[in-house]
Amino acid sequence: MATSNYSSDAIESRSTPGAGIGVFAKSPIEAQTTLYTTSDEYFSIIYRRYWKEVCAHCFNYDRGIDWKVKANSIGVVFCTEECKAKYMDRLSPDLLVFLSNAEDYARRRKQVKPVPREEGEEDDDIIPDSRIIDQTWVDSQNTLVEVLHAISRDKPSKSQRKLISEVQAAGLRSYDDDSDTDIDSLKNLASYLTTNILSPSTVTRTLELSTTLEPFTLSRLLDQQVNQYLALVSLLPPSLTKYALPTTAIAKILAVDRSNSFGIWSGSSDKSSSQSEERSELLGSMLVPSLSRFNHSCTPTVSKHRYRRTWTFATMDVVNTDEEIFITYLGGDEKTLNVEDRRQRLLNGWGFVCGCTKCTAESTDSTQSD
Numbered sequence: 001m002a003t004s005n006y007s008s009d010a011i012e013s014r015s016t017p018g019a020g021i022g023v024f025a026k027s028p029i030e031a032q033t034t035l036y037t038t039s040d041e042y043f044s045i046i047y048r049r050y051w052k053e054v055c056a057h058c059f060n061y062d063r064g065i066d067w068k069v070k071a072n073s074i075g076v077v078f079c080t081e082e083c084k085a086k087y088m089d090r091l092s093p094d095l096l097v098f099l100s101n102a103e104d105y106a107r108r109r110k111q112v113k114p115v116p117r118e119e120g121e122e123d124d125d126i127i128p129d130s131r132i133i134d135q136t137w138v139d140s141q142n143t144l145v146e147v148l149h150a151i152s153r154d155k156p157s158k159s160q161r162k163l164i165s166e167v168q169a170a171g172l173r174s175y176d177d178d179s180d181t182d183i184d185s186l187k188n189l190a191s192y193l194t195t196n197i198l199s200p201s202t203v204t205r206t207l208e209l210s211t212t213l214e215p216f217t218l219s220r221l222l223d224q225q226v227n228q229y230l231a232l233v234s235l236l237p238p239s240l241t242k243y244a245l246p247t248t249a250i251a252k253i254l255a256v257d258r259s260n261s262f263g264i265w266s267g268s269s270d271k272s273s274s275q276s277e278e279r280s281e282l283l284g285s286m287l288v289p290s291l292s293r294f295n296h297s298c299t300p301t302v303s304k305h306r307y308r309r310t311w312t313f314a315t316m317d318v319v320n321t322d323e324e325i326f327i328t329y330l331g332g333d334e335k336t337l338n339v340e341d342r343r344q345r346l347l348n349g350w351g352f353v354c355g356c357t358k359c360t361a362e363s364t365d366s367t368q369s370d
């Protein structure tokens with residue numbers, strides 16, 4: 001897999017007041033300068049609904065047509081034999097076993113009926129307290145260790161076999177009628193393990209990123225994701241058990257994922273598209289740690305564009321020395337929304353109150369005119 005590179009050495013990461021770390025210009029940068037091109041090893045998921053339509057290697061999507069080159073046993077398709085060869089070359093035989101096990105397991109979810117909600121249980125469940133979230137992940141580490149012991153043995157004991165079957169049954173339990181949603185969640189967790197096997201340094205860099213969000217929006221998802229993760233670990237071949245991430249690391253990656261991932265939108269695959277993010281269908285999402293240091297502004301100075309698997313970030317205007325460089329997290333909607341709506345969207349989606357110059361100026365204006 002190609003690595004990332006700063007096409008310009010005129011930028012660097014630095015602390016920025018009120019927003020952790022950001023990206024700054026070390027020297028003046030012309031407009032339309034490419035700052036970054038990357039096709040790093042990163043976490044990614046193609047949503048189950050689209051798995052037959054999006055090339056697992058390069059993310060090529062052609063108006064919803066199914067690709068014919070397949071690797072059915074691991075639930076992926078490719079636009080060409082060349083993409084298939086590149087994708088499969090990265091996978092060791094044992095990783096292939098894990099991915100096939102995970103795919104078989106995901107298919108079992110289709111046969112499971114969702115657990116009916118208890119009487120009085122609200123549909124719009126509440127966000128669990130962050131101490132409960134932390135404690136649940138910490139507590140599940142003991143089970144993880146027991147699962148790892150069990151699967152490392154040639155002949156697991158009766159109680160170990162029971163543990164594995166309980167863990168696997170719990171991972172399939174769901175409250176959602178839409179089995180695709182559960183499969184997406186499973187496959188997302190499987191991509192964390194796969195990334196750790198293929199590129200442990202990507203996981204290390206991800207764990208260094210800051211986030212203002214909890215990993216869950218609904219309390220019922222907490223148990224579900226813990227159980228799904230334990231079940232996935234039980235599917236690892238013994239040679240790969242050393243790549244099982246501690247449960248607290250999974251909680252952190254889930255939280256980072258929520259606030260740092262980029263959507264894979266069908267429109268932005270089109271090279272001739274004049275828009276950087278022409279939105280139509282959301283095919284999946286990807287988390288690219290090397291691109292995650294850019295803060296948001298409602299007057300962005302950098303455009304981001306994805307062509308297939310590769311992201312390119314380029315300046316839209318001249319940037320001066322020591323100026324912070326911003327992208328937009330709102331995909332162009334910042335141009336039409338008012339300050340309240342922009343801030344609300346960023347708070348809901350990313351968990352922060354936007355402190356960009358535009359929001360600060362407009363919120364001061366509205367306070368003064370009140």
Ligand SMILES: C[S@@+](CC[C@H](N)C(=O)[O-])C[C@H]1O[C@@H](n2cnc3c(N)ncnc32)[C@H](O)[C@@H]1O
Nearest residue numbers: 019020021210212293294295296352354355356
């Ligand atoms: C993708 S990360 C950007 C890098 C991050 N600043 C860091 O230190 O790793 C997104 C996080 O940066 C902060 N952030 C980004 N843009 C911001 C803004 N306009 N106002 C306030 N905080 C912002 C928020 O904490 C947000 O959750």
